[in-house]
Amino acid sequence: MLYLQLLINGIQTGAMYALIAAGFSLIFGMTRVFHAAHGATFTLAGFVFYECYSLLQWGLLPALLAAAIASGLFGVLLNRWVYVVIQRHEGSFFTVFAASFGAAIVVENLVAIVFGKGLVTVSSDWSRSVEMIPGLFVAPMALVAVVVAVVCFAVLHYVFTHTNLGVALRALGENPTLVDVYGLNQKTLAKYAFLIGSVLVVPAAVLTAMTSGISASMGHHIMMISIAATIVGGVGSLRGAAMAGLLFGLAENLCLAFVQPQWSEAVTFVILFLFIVFRPGGFYGRAIVS
Amino acid sequence: MKKLLRALAISQMLVAAPALAEDIKIGAAFPMSGANAEYGEIFSSGVNLAVDHVNADKRLNGKLEVVYEDSQALPTQGVIAANKLINVEKSPYILSAFTGVSKAIAPLGQRNQVVMINGGGVGPDLAQLGPYFWNVIPLVNLEVATMVPFLVKDKGLKRVALVYVDDPLGQSAREVLDKELKAAGGELVKSFSIPATAQQFSGVAAQIRDAKPDAVYIASYGNQQVQLAKQLRDNGVTQPLASYSAFSIPSLLKLPEAQGSYFTSQQVNLDSSDPRTQRMVSDYRAKYGKDPSMYAINYYNAVLLLADLAEALQKEGKPVTGANLLEKRKNTPTFDFVGAKVSFEDDGTVKAPVQINQIADGTTKLVKSGQ
Numbered sequence: 001m002l003y004l005q006l007l008i009n010g011i012q013t014g015a016m017y018a019l020i021a022a023g024f025s026l027i028f029g030m031t032r033v034f035h036a037a038h039g040a041t042f043t044l045a046g047f048v049f050y051e052c053y054s055l056l057q058w059g060l061l062p063a064l065l066a067a068a069i070a071s072g073l074f075g076v077l078l079n080r081w082v083y084v085v086i087q088r089h090e091g092s093f094f095t096v097f098a099a100s101f102g103a104a105i106v107v108e109n110l111v112a113i114v115f116g117k118g119l120v121t122v123s124s125d126w127s128r129s130v131e132m133i134p135g136l137f138v139a140p141m142a143l144v145a146v147v148v149a150v151v152c153f154a155v156l157h158y159v160f161t162h163t164n165l166g167v168a169l170r171a172l173g174e175n176p177t178l179v180d181v182y183g184l185n186q187k188t189l190a191k192y193a194f195l196i197g198s199v200l201v202v203p204a205a206v207l208t209a210m211t212s213g214i215s216a217s218m219g220h221h222i223m224m225i226s227i228a229a230t231i232v233g234g235v236g237s238l239r240g241a242a243m244a245g246l247l248f249g250l251a252e253n254l255c256l257a258f259v260q261p262q263w264s265e266a267v268t269f270v271i272l273f274l275f276i277v278f279r280p281g282g283f284y285g286r287a288i289v290s
Numbered sequence: 291m292k293k294l295l296r297a298l299a300i301s302q303m304l305v306a307a308p309a310l311a312e313d314i315k316i317g318a319a320f321p322m323s324g325a326n327a328e329y330g331e332i333f334s335s336g337v338n339l340a341v342d343h344v345n346a347d348k349r350l351n352g353k354l355e356v357v358y359e360d361s362q363a364l365p366t367q368g369v370i371a372a373n374k375l376i377n378v379e380k381s382p383y384i385l386s387a388f389t390g391v392s393k394a395i396a397p398l399g400q401r402n403q404v405v406m407i408n409g410g411g412v413g414p415d416l417a418q419l420g421p422y423f424w425n426v427i428p429l430v431n432l433e434v435a436t437m438v439p440f441l442v443k444d445k446g447l448k449r450v451a452l453v454y455v456d457d458p459l460g461q462s463a464r465e466v467l468d469k470e471l472k473a474a475g476g477e478l479v480k481s482f483s484i485p486a487t488a489q490q491f492s493g494v495a496a497q498i499r500d501a502k503p504d505a506v507y508i509a510s511y512g513n514q515q516v517q518l519a520k521q522l523r524d525n526g527v528t529q530p531l532a533s534y535s536a537f538s539i540p541s542l543l544k545l546p547e548a549q550g551s552y553f554t555s556q557q558v559n560l561d562s563s564d565p566r567t568q569r570m571v572s573d574y575r576a577k578y579g580k581d582p583s584m585y586a587i588n589y590y591n592a593v594l595l596l597a598d599l600a601e602a603l604q605k606e607g608k609p610v611t612g613a614n615l616l617e618k619r620k621n622t623p624t625f626d627f628v629g630a631k632v633s634f635e636d637d638g639t640v641k642a643p644v645q646i647n648q649i650a651d652g653t654t655k656l657v658k659s660g661q
Contacts, residue, residue: 002500009492009525108323117327118541119513121520129526137499137526212489212521215513217324221489256493262456262483264493 001135006253012142014249015149016204016211018242020222021229022152023200027075029236030173030193033083034093035075036100038226039219040107041198045071046205046214047115054122068202075198076191078103084187104219112216121213122206141211148203153242159196160238169193173236228268232275234282243283247271312352314600314610316593317375317384319391321363325487326388326512328539329585333387333410334358336586339574340593349601356593357381363512365394372398372406382612383596385589386423388511389413389459396423403612407595409588412534413462417637421616425639426592426627430459430509431466433534433554436644438470440552440658441505441532450532451503452481453494453518455510463509463534479503484510491518495525505529511536516545523547537649538583544652555584557643557660558629566594567628591627598625 024038048070053063082099091099126144129137160166171179172189179186201222208214229248233240251271252264259267275282318337320330337356344354357379359371368391375381376398384399386392387410396419399406406423408416412430416423441447452467454460460483468478480501482494498506506529508518519531519542530552537553560571560581570590574582582590599618600610608614624633632640643660 002496005496006493009496012492013490112323112327116541117323117331118539119328119516120541121516121545123546127524129524131526135499137496139524211524212491212517213513215325217327217513218489221487252490253493256497260483261488261491261494261497262485265485265488 003254003257005136006257007250008136008138008142010250010253011246012139012145012249013253014246015145016207016245017225017229017249018149018245019145019152019204019207020201021226021233021241021245022156022238023197024223024226025230025233025236025241026156026200026238027193027197028230029238030169030197031079031190032093032173033079033190034097034100035194035197036097036223037074037078037104037107037219038197038201039222040104041071041074042201042205042208042222043111043214043216043219044074044107045202046209047111047120047216049202049206050115050120050122050209050214054120064202064206067206068199071198071202071205072195074107075194079190079194084190104223108216108219115216117216119213119215120209122209124210127211139211141207145207145211148207149242152200152203153238156196156200156238165189165192169196228272230282232272232282234284237282237284240282240284312350312604313355314350314352314383314596315355315357315379315381316596317372317379317381318356318358319361319368319371319375319384319395320358320387321512322358322360324362324364325514326363328541329363329387329410329512330360332539332583332585333385333589335574335578336409336582336589337385337593339570339577339586340590340597343569343573344593344597349597351604354593354597356385361388361391363388363391365390368392368395369398371395376402376404382610382615383407385409385592387411389416389462390457392416392423393419393458396420399423399612403616405612405615407592409592410585411459412536413459414466415458415462417635417639419638421638422612423638424619424634426595427535427588427640428556428642428644429639430463430534432641432644434463434466434470436646436660437507437532437534437552437554438467438474438476440646441530442471442474442476444658445505445530447504447530448476449479449502449504450476450507451479451498451501451505451529452507452509453491453498453522454481454483454508455486455514456483457486459511460509463507467507467509484514486514488514489517491521492525494518495522495527498522498527498529499525503529506531508533508537512539513541516542516548519545519548519551535584538585538647538654543649543654548649549651551649552657553647553649553654554644555647556588557645558584558587560629562629564626564629566626570628587628594627595619595625598622 027035045067049067052058052066126140129139229244233244251267255267322330361368372395383405386406386408389411392411399422400420409426414429414431532552535555645660646658647654648657
């Protein structure tokens, strides 16, 4: 029964990791901007939801909408007023990274000033497990996490395969010069990539606030998951990021049957290391020839 | 040009507060960012109030000042902070917190004859870090030794599972808990070590349910212990939770899932009639709008202890150095602390009674007084 329990826990954790990683993978894959402030977007979305849902009691949908607006605006404005400005002056990849990292620290401190430095949680009966069969506990939130992840990835798959915007975004990731040749605007497309990628953290942030709580300083942890899942999944592959997130969640939980919990995070990095050595392109990544 | 320079020099003299030779800068290596920053806020609230009181009373020849450095509750950052406080700020007295950080910076105190004083870390090893390392908080061995008989004998909870963070504090807590449970007729049924950065505990909860303990002891701190309490409850762990003084932070007291949990802390009587306690409690309430926590009181005491020692040294015409502070402390039998008159053990640790508390209605209630 313990294995089944760990398997279910792993699927829930994996669904969350997949949602966390998808936004970063999308932005990095399409724009090649190492958006280190993606963790800050997550923190911002979580705290806006907490403020609107728990403190102001606006209800679920308005609070979700407010979190989506806040995270989308943050991503788009950061791109417009920081990344684009640096790129216009021929700032290197690392200059943009440093600026993004700085923005993440600013957001972390602002959130700490406004909401405090402690952990806050959004109380919900859905996060409480019920005993399905003797010894097997499942929270309704686990089902919600899986359904939300499936719906999000299905919608993204549709957008990227059946809409002009999605095809253009994929083209931006594949060959930006060709995008110009076809008369499309790279900056406009990058704006959409930031908008979609930033809004994509909202479900994960809300689920995290309800299941384990959020704090101003959790952005770094989110970035670690995002980077690892993007590498293992393959840069630019949403399907890969989803698979990698699920793999990490399952590995972190199933390994508990054999080793102490202190090694569960190490398992993630062993997987990452093995991929870097044996399959550097990740699950679905393109081979990169230097 | 000369006129301009002269004008600048004069304006500088007028604007800048004159630094007197007798001014004392104390250092504080606290977590001001990261997952344990909530503690830094609590610690500094007690320090700031104490500095205000010392300066308002003009107890020292110069002004007392505190310089904060961010340790992030990490040993590496703690060493960087302590080096800066010793070598740049020339602090003779540094406030420390967290077991790992304190153990990392203690050798710097010994080498440079700078007093390091801890009011937040509780690892038992902190009593053995040399003459320049002092503790104004009872250590976790005392806390566990108080909690175990309460669980085993008073509550009949003999089988205890432990979740501990894999650092010096957690490892010490595991050793002491195992020893005390055996001595009290209980049993440590299973222990789970977790990394300090872990945030997902549904798998740990499944294993705890599998072990079927009577109670679960948590030896972690900061945001992680809040996540642990929530996720254990959410994932079907219904047994009573027990912990040590780190459970007294506001985010945990407010957590619905933590209600009913037991935790130990040093005994503090906020209603004590002695003037130092009355002044600290009333001014703290006025300044921060709440009761002072045990940590705020500890660091208030740590600063007042410095003021007591420095005042005595200055009256004798001696400089306020780490060596002189140590000598003065050894020659002083008792000190007035908030809530009690205390004395230091030979190992530099204050001994204080430890009480059992329970989290109820977002605050704490006393379950058993300390002895």
